Amino acid sequence: MADPLTYICPFCDREVRVGKPCPGCAKKSKPAATRKKRSWEQDKSCDGLDLPDEDFDYDDFVAREFGGKPHRQIGVKWYWWILGVILLILMTVGAFRVCL
Ligand SMILES: [Zn+2]
Numbered sequence: 296m297a298d299p300l301t302y303i304c305p306f307c308d309r310e311v312r313v314g315k316p317c318p319g320c321a322k323k324s325k326p327a328a329t330r331k332k333r334s335w336e337q338d339k340s341c342d343g344l345d346l347p348d349e350d351f352d353y354d355d356f357v358a359r360e361f362g363g364k365p366h367r368q369i370g371v372k373w374y375w376w377i378l379g380v381i382l383l384i385l386m387t388v389g390a391f392r393v394c395l
Pocket of ligand 1: 304305
């Protein structure tokens with residue numbers, strides 16, 4: 296069984312100890328510019344998340360995005376309550392009519 300503290304280098308298939316540089320790749324390491332790019336690697340220009348920096352005003356952002364109403368109204372409108380009461384009365388009346 297393989298040592299749990301080692302892994303197989305994806306570049307040269309050597310067994311490498313965790314935390315150490317790959318001895319196979321360290322020998323023949325080329326400059327990054329000349330090295331062929333792997334399919335999962337991306338350009339340096341794609342690095343970073345381009346997130347807003349520290350002076351980001353969250354309240355201003357919320358006001359712009361949600362029109363100054365940061366919180367959604369919770370609950371139901373008054374006419375749904377009336378509809379619910381009417382339906383409850385109708386069902387109660389209907390139940391009594393079936394029983395009689
Ligand atoms: Zn390697």
